[in-house]
Amino acid sequence: MQLRxxxxxxxxxxxxxxxxRTSSDPYTNLPGPAPLQAQPVPQVQSNQLPPPGxxxxxxxxxxxxxNTQMASLPPGGGEAPATALDVTKESMVGNWRVNxxxxxxxxxxxxxxxxxxxxxxxxxxxxxxxxxxSWEVSGKTVQFKNRSGDVIGRVYKSxxxxxxxxxxxxxxxxxxx
Numbered sequence: 001m002q003l004r005x006x007x008x009x010x011x012x013x014x015x016x017x018x019x020x021r022t023s024s025d026p027y028t029n030l031p032g033p034a035p036l037q038a039q040p041v042p043q044v045q046s047n048q049l050p051p052p053g054x055x056x057x058x059x060x061x062x063x064x065x066x067n068t069q070m071a072s073l074p075p076g077g078g079e080a081p082a083t084a085l086d087v088t089k090e091s092m093v094g095n096w097r098v099n100x101x102x103x104x105x106x107x108x109x110x111x112x113x114x115x116x117x118x119x120x121x122x123x124x125x126x127x128x129x130x131x132x133x134s135w136e137v138s139g140k141t142v143q144f145k146n147r148s149g150d151v152i153g154r155v156y157k158s159x160x161x162x163x164x165x166x167x168x169x170x171x172x173x174x175x176x177x
Contacts, residue, residue, distance in 0.1 A: 080140040080156035087157045089118070089137045096175040100167070101127050107175065109135055115149050128152045128167045141165075 089111070096107040105125035112119040117136035122129045133147035142163065144153040153173055155165030163175040 084140040084156040084158065087137055087140055087142060087163075092135070092137065092142060094177070096163075096177060098122065098125060098129065099172075099174045099176075100125060100129055101171050105129070107132070117143075117145055117149075120144070127171060128169060129173070 092109050093111055094109060096109065098105050098107045103124075103126055106123045107120065107125070107129070108123070109120045110118060114134045117134035120132055120135040122132050125132075128146075129144065129152070131146040131152060132144050134145045134149070136143055136145070140156055142155050142157075142165075143151045144155075146152050151168065153165060153167040155163040155173055155175055158164045161177040163173075165173050167173060
Protein backbone atom coordinates (compact mmCIF):
# COMPACT_ATOMS: atom_id res chain seq x y z
CA MET A 1 0.00 0.00 0.00
CA GLN A 2 2.88 2.34 0.84
CA LEU A 3 4.52 1.70 -2.49
CA ARG A 4 1.39 2.94 -4.23
CA UNK A 5 1.65 6.33 -2.45
CA UNK A 6 5.34 6.63 -3.29
CA UNK A 7 4.73 5.88 -6.98
CA UNK A 8 1.84 8.38 -7.09
CA UNK A 9 3.99 11.08 -5.44
CA UNK A 10 6.87 10.48 -7.90
CA UNK A 11 4.49 10.65 -10.88
CA UNK A 12 2.98 13.93 -9.62
CA UNK A 13 6.45 15.44 -9.06
CA UNK A 14 7.64 14.39 -12.54
CA UNK A 15 4.50 15.76 -14.19
CA UNK A 16 4.76 19.07 -12.33
CA UNK A 17 8.40 19.46 -13.24
CA UNK A 18 7.34 19.57 -16.87
CA UNK A 19 5.12 22.60 -16.22
CA UNK A 20 7.85 25.16 -16.63
CA ARG A 21 7.66 27.99 -19.06
CA THR A 22 10.18 27.41 -21.79
CA SER A 23 9.17 30.04 -24.31
CA SER A 24 10.55 33.56 -24.21
CA ASP A 25 8.34 36.64 -23.99
CA PRO A 26 8.79 38.74 -27.15
CA TYR A 27 7.85 41.93 -25.26
CA THR A 28 10.48 41.83 -22.52
CA ASN A 29 13.22 43.53 -24.57
CA LEU A 30 11.11 46.36 -26.05
CA PRO A 31 12.08 49.89 -25.07
CA GLY A 32 9.65 51.92 -22.92
CA PRO A 33 7.87 55.02 -24.22
CA ALA A 34 9.94 58.16 -24.63
CA PRO A 35 9.49 60.76 -21.86
CA LEU A 36 7.19 63.68 -22.65
CA GLN A 37 8.68 67.09 -23.31
CA ALA A 38 7.66 69.95 -21.06
CA GLN A 39 5.27 72.42 -22.68
CA PRO A 40 5.27 76.18 -22.15
CA VAL A 41 2.56 77.48 -19.82
CA PRO A 42 0.99 80.89 -20.52
CA GLN A 43 1.11 83.55 -17.83
CA VAL A 44 -1.70 83.25 -15.25
CA GLN A 45 -3.65 86.42 -14.53
CA SER A 46 -5.51 87.25 -11.36
CA ASN A 47 -8.03 90.03 -10.71
CA GLN A 48 -10.64 90.78 -8.09
CA LEU A 49 -14.18 89.80 -9.10
CA PRO A 50 -16.77 92.59 -9.02
CA PRO A 51 -19.43 92.36 -6.30
CA PRO A 52 -22.64 90.53 -7.29
CA GLY A 53 -25.03 92.69 -9.25
CA UNK A 54 -22.39 95.31 -10.08
CA UNK A 55 -21.71 96.23 -13.66
CA UNK A 56 -25.33 96.35 -14.83
CA UNK A 57 -25.30 93.25 -17.05
CA UNK A 58 -25.63 89.85 -15.48
CA UNK A 59 -25.56 86.39 -16.97
CA UNK A 60 -28.51 85.46 -14.74
CA UNK A 61 -32.10 86.70 -15.17
CA UNK A 62 -33.63 88.96 -12.57
CA UNK A 63 -35.29 87.28 -9.61
CA UNK A 64 -39.11 87.14 -9.80
CA UNK A 65 -41.14 89.70 -7.90
CA UNK A 66 -42.41 88.74 -4.45
CA ASN A 67 -45.97 87.74 -5.44
CA THR A 68 -45.31 85.19 -8.19
CA GLN A 69 -48.27 82.83 -8.63
CA MET A 70 -47.69 79.14 -9.29
CA ALA A 71 -50.18 76.64 -10.65
CA SER A 72 -51.13 74.18 -7.92
CA LEU A 73 -53.96 72.28 -6.32
CA PRO A 74 -55.32 73.32 -2.95
CA PRO A 75 -53.62 71.46 -0.08
CA GLY A 76 -55.38 68.39 1.23
CA GLY A 77 -57.62 67.83 -1.77
CA GLY A 78 -59.53 69.60 -4.45
CA GLU A 79 -60.27 69.05 -8.07
CA ALA A 80 -57.97 69.73 -10.99
CA PRO A 81 -58.55 73.12 -12.64
CA ALA A 82 -60.70 73.34 -15.77
CA THR A 83 -57.54 73.80 -17.86
CA ALA A 84 -56.16 70.38 -16.77
CA LEU A 85 -55.51 67.94 -19.60
CA ASP A 86 -56.78 64.35 -19.66
CA VAL A 87 -54.39 61.81 -18.15
CA THR A 88 -54.19 58.04 -18.53
CA LYS A 89 -52.52 55.59 -16.22
CA GLU A 90 -50.37 54.21 -19.04
CA SER A 91 -48.99 57.68 -19.88
CA MET A 92 -47.71 58.07 -16.33
CA VAL A 93 -45.55 54.93 -16.27
CA GLY A 94 -41.80 55.50 -16.18
CA ASN A 95 -39.28 57.93 -14.72
CA TRP A 96 -40.19 61.53 -13.83
CA ARG A 97 -38.05 64.45 -12.65
CA VAL A 98 -39.72 66.06 -9.62
CA ASN A 99 -39.27 69.60 -8.30
CA UNK A 100 -40.48 69.83 -4.72
CA UNK A 101 -39.59 72.14 -1.82
CA UNK A 102 -36.83 73.83 -3.79
CA UNK A 103 -35.03 70.60 -4.66
CA UNK A 104 -35.27 68.04 -7.42
CA UNK A 105 -35.46 64.26 -7.26
CA UNK A 106 -36.62 61.23 -9.25
CA UNK A 107 -39.98 59.47 -9.21
CA UNK A 108 -40.59 56.01 -10.68
CA UNK A 109 -44.12 54.87 -11.53
CA UNK A 110 -45.07 51.30 -12.56
CA UNK A 111 -48.27 49.42 -13.35
CA UNK A 112 -47.60 46.77 -10.69
CA UNK A 113 -50.63 46.59 -8.37
CA UNK A 114 -50.07 47.58 -4.76
CA UNK A 115 -53.15 47.78 -2.56
CA UNK A 116 -55.43 50.52 -3.87
CA UNK A 117 -53.04 51.75 -6.57
CA UNK A 118 -49.92 51.00 -8.53
CA UNK A 119 -46.40 50.70 -7.16
CA UNK A 120 -44.26 53.85 -7.26
CA UNK A 121 -41.37 55.38 -5.41
CA UNK A 122 -38.96 58.27 -5.19
CA UNK A 123 -35.20 58.70 -4.92
CA UNK A 124 -33.54 61.78 -3.45
CA UNK A 125 -36.79 63.53 -2.54
CA UNK A 126 -37.45 65.47 0.66
CA UNK A 127 -40.58 65.94 2.74
CA UNK A 128 -43.72 63.90 2.25
CA UNK A 129 -42.63 62.37 -1.05
CA UNK A 130 -39.98 60.26 0.72
CA UNK A 131 -42.83 58.05 2.00
CA UNK A 132 -44.42 57.51 -1.42
CA UNK A 133 -45.26 53.88 -2.10
CA SER A 134 -48.09 53.94 -4.65
CA TRP A 135 -50.08 56.16 -7.00
CA GLU A 136 -53.36 56.18 -8.95
CA VAL A 137 -55.25 58.27 -11.50
CA SER A 138 -58.53 59.74 -10.31
CA GLY A 139 -60.26 61.74 -13.05
CA LYS A 140 -57.77 64.36 -14.25
CA THR A 141 -55.75 64.11 -11.04
CA VAL A 142 -52.86 61.79 -10.19
CA GLN A 143 -52.72 60.95 -6.48
CA PHE A 144 -49.52 59.91 -4.70
CA LYS A 145 -49.96 57.70 -1.64
CA ASN A 146 -47.72 56.68 1.25
CA ARG A 147 -47.13 53.03 2.15
CA SER A 148 -50.26 53.05 4.34
CA GLY A 149 -52.44 54.10 1.40
CA ASP A 150 -53.02 57.71 2.55
CA VAL A 151 -52.89 60.40 -0.16
CA ILE A 152 -49.79 62.59 0.34
CA GLY A 153 -50.00 64.71 -2.82
CA ARG A 154 -51.89 65.39 -6.04
CA VAL A 155 -50.90 66.66 -9.48
CA TYR A 156 -52.75 67.43 -12.70
CA LYS A 157 -51.52 67.47 -16.30
CA SER A 158 -50.63 71.03 -17.26
CA UNK A 159 -48.66 70.29 -20.44
CA UNK A 160 -47.64 67.47 -22.76
CA UNK A 161 -44.88 66.25 -20.41
CA UNK A 162 -45.58 68.34 -17.30
CA UNK A 163 -47.70 67.92 -14.19
CA UNK A 164 -48.25 70.47 -11.39
CA UNK A 165 -49.84 70.16 -7.97
CA UNK A 166 -49.21 70.16 -4.23
CA UNK A 167 -48.46 67.88 -1.32
CA UNK A 168 -50.90 67.70 1.60
CA UNK A 169 -48.74 70.20 3.48
CA UNK A 170 -49.15 72.72 0.64
CA UNK A 171 -45.71 72.45 -0.98
CA UNK A 172 -45.78 72.84 -4.75
CA UNK A 173 -44.85 69.77 -6.84
CA UNK A 174 -44.03 69.66 -10.54
CA UNK A 175 -43.22 66.57 -12.60
CA UNK A 176 -41.52 66.65 -15.98
CA UNK A 177 -39.75 64.31 -18.37
